[in-house]
Amino acid sequence: MSATQAARGPYSDVIRERWRRPRFRGELPGAGAVAEDVNPLCGDRVRLMLALEGERVSAARFVGDSCAICAASADVLAELVVGRSRAEALRVGAADLLAVLQADIRPTRMRCVTLPLSVLATALNGKR
């Protein structure tokens, strides 16, 4: 890890960019699948809204009150699930998110990365 990266802790360029300029943050009126959850450790809260066309996720948005890691993770997840089938979306895991985030996340902050995943599972499994 370079000196610059060390000074930023776990905040990779991707996380900083997604935190400052999220691409999928916002409401999704008429979303067919919605779920929200809280990380009891830090109070992070994420709500994920998905539009489904048949079995396919056609649009995704998130809102929430969370740390930068969690927000960036939600933003990346929203991007990854759009265009996938319900089953494919459910197969997206922490490793896929970390591959995009390119960050050195310690175990204490892993829940920040994975909270959006459990919200996604609730949203997709709760529908129908």
Next chain:
Amino acid sequence: MRLDELTRPDFPILERVVNGHPLVYLDSAASSQRPRTVIEAMSQYYARSHANVHRSIHTLGEEATELYEAARDRVQRFIGAQHREEVIFTRGTTDGLSLLAETIGRTLRAGDEVLITELEHHSNIVPWQLATRDRGAVLKAVPLGDDGTLDLGAFERLITRRTRVVAFAHVSNVLGTINPVAGMCARARQAGAFSVVDGAQAAPHLSLDMCALDCDFYAFSAHKMLGPTGLGVLYGRRKVLEALEPGRGGSEMIKEVWIDRAQWNDLPWRFEPGTPPIAEAVGLSAAIEYLEKLGMDAVAEHERALTRQTLEGLAAIPGVRVYGPPASEARGAVVAFSVEGLHPHDVAALLDAEGIAVRAGHHCAMPLMRRLGVVGTSRASFSVFNSPEEVRHLLAAVGELRTAL
């Protein structure tokens, strides 16, 4: 000589380099660090004197018992308790408060009331929820004023003839507010209620005198006051303890046992079932000795200066908000703050990258966070080894946070 110049060489952990920077440890309110004398006392105990206490009729057993009971005597002097049997060793503040809630809880009846406050740590909320819920009793909370102090007018209104317990923190672990303990305890007694004080954030920083506070119960933890984890103290006024049935059973706490009944041991062992944390008591004794050598007045003065420096420094940084009573008021050694646009966990992680350890989150005080209208805060807290230079380092790092992400 400044207190930190005197003490820093005694804390081996301060030699750590974290993320390329010398460690700046500002999280003593969560758990303090230990001076070498504490680590060595425990190590010596294990290397030379360990055995089980009280019923071991051999040399090591007697040594261990002597050391364990000597720790009790030291705690008694340190907190100004009148009698040694008023000092009960527990596993920590949470354990002491739970022990009380379980024990007193058994005597609650439907309609009885337990009065807590809005600024409590979960450890002084949830045990009372469990105790009242099972008995049909009612849990009420004294609200907090906008200045970060308790609404004492509301306290007066909320305390009634139905109030059986008044439980509150001596010092808030978030706001640093120092509650008027003696007055609140006197009012509780007048109403016929037990007074229970959570002293976790007071014992490491203030000179304590149980006789002056005149509370019925006072709980604190060793690990926040330079001592080991896994040990706490529950002070209980002798008359009150004598009248209480033990809530927990096991060895040590009995005189005689039959299949269907038991006769309780004398105080304080009546409330200490099982093998106690002996090495930890030895460690706490060494920690108290260390604090007493420094002098609790000098400790309080040193930490007050650091707290004031932090409060004034943080308040001067644009976008930074500090919580709790103003710097001019008497406060505990904690400063909670938030940085506009940044989640408290990001604040803590960015400071950690500079070697600075602060706490972030809800600080186990969710009702208080709701009252403040925030998900959490970041918190710097101080101990005897912290220096004004470390505070300046914190202030400089916080000053750059808003452009860090």
